Amino acid sequence: MVTLTFPTPAPAPQSEAELLSRCRLLAGKTLAELAAEHDLRVPVDLRRAKGWVGSFLERLLGATASSRAAPDFEALGIEMKTLPVTEQGQPVESTFVCTIDLLEIGDLEWDESRVWRKLARVLWVPVLGRRAVPVSERRVGTAFLWTPSQQQREWLKFDWEELAGVIGSGELEKLTGHLGKYLQVRPKAANSRARRRGTDAEGFSYDALPRGFYLRPSFTAQVLDEHFGLGPGGAADH
DNA sequence: TTGTGATCATCT
DNA sequence: AGATGATCACAA
Numbered sequence: 001m002v003t004l005t006f007p008t009p010a011p012a013p014q015s016e017a018e019l020l021s022r023c024r025l026l027a028g029k030t031l032a033e034l035a036a037e038h039d040l041r042v043p044v045d046l047r048r049a050k051g052w053v054g055s056f057l058e059r060l061l062g063a064t065a066s067s068r069a070a071p072d073f074e075a076l077g078i079e080m081k082t083l084p085v086t087e088q089g090q091p092v093e094s095t096f097v098c099t100i101d102l103l104e105i106g107d108l109e110w111d112e113s114r115v116w117r118k119l120a121r122v123l124w125v126p127v128l129g130r131r132a133v134p135v136s137e138r139r140v141g142t143a144f145l146w147t148p149s150q151q152q153r154e155w156l157k158f159d160w161e162e163l164a165g166v167i168g169s170g171e172l173e174k175l176t177g178h179l180g181k182y183l184q185v186r187p188k189a190a191n192s193r194a195r196r197r198g199t200d201a202e203g204f205s206y207d208a209l210p211r212g213f214y215l216r217p218s219f220t221a222q223v224l225d226e227h228f229g230l231g232p233g234g235a236a237d238h
Numbered sequence: 239t240t241g242t243g244a245t246c247a248t249c250t
Numbered sequence: 251a252g253a254t255g256a257t258c259a260c261a262a
Binding site: 084 | 242
């Protein structure tokens, strides 16, 4: 068998140092090179494999929480996010954070929110993500561990409270992707017919389109800039 | 069926 | 071009 989709999962890293050490082995390599090391094939395009890059790299690094609501590196309390970037190190896409429990979010505080828990400690893995570049030729960049700065926490908390407030007051249907400076709410579902229990303005539950929180590219661009110490236009991928 | 991994595809 | 809304695969 030489056409498996994913590699055998690596053992979980035992420390942050070990995790970062593994990341250094990936940096600068193309997805084709990494796939070849494990006798795998890279998808020709991502239309039917949208999460492939993230899942592939998670297994190479030894993430433990495959598709469970837990940190990717559970023992280390670290969430991993691949971040598609241009050759200049600019994010190509928004970053999905988590789904939203529409019935409960109005009763939560920021400090106990899934957004905060997920973003408190993140391993960012930049990967060339321009659509014009064939998936197999996309290079993995230099990964790094990140904890939000005080200001970033305040920005995220501000947006989260506004967005959670709209949902909590039953006005989900008025909420669009336009709201929120750095954090936004967008559909997160198999398709537009999917439904999840929500609450309307009168407090009655109804079947709503499932939503999730996403980080805007303007936020992740700042994360990259501050880590790599580059201004706009700098190269951060490898 | 739901959450995680995201990117696609269309509209402005 | 950039952003919003829609969509696809997999695992538990």
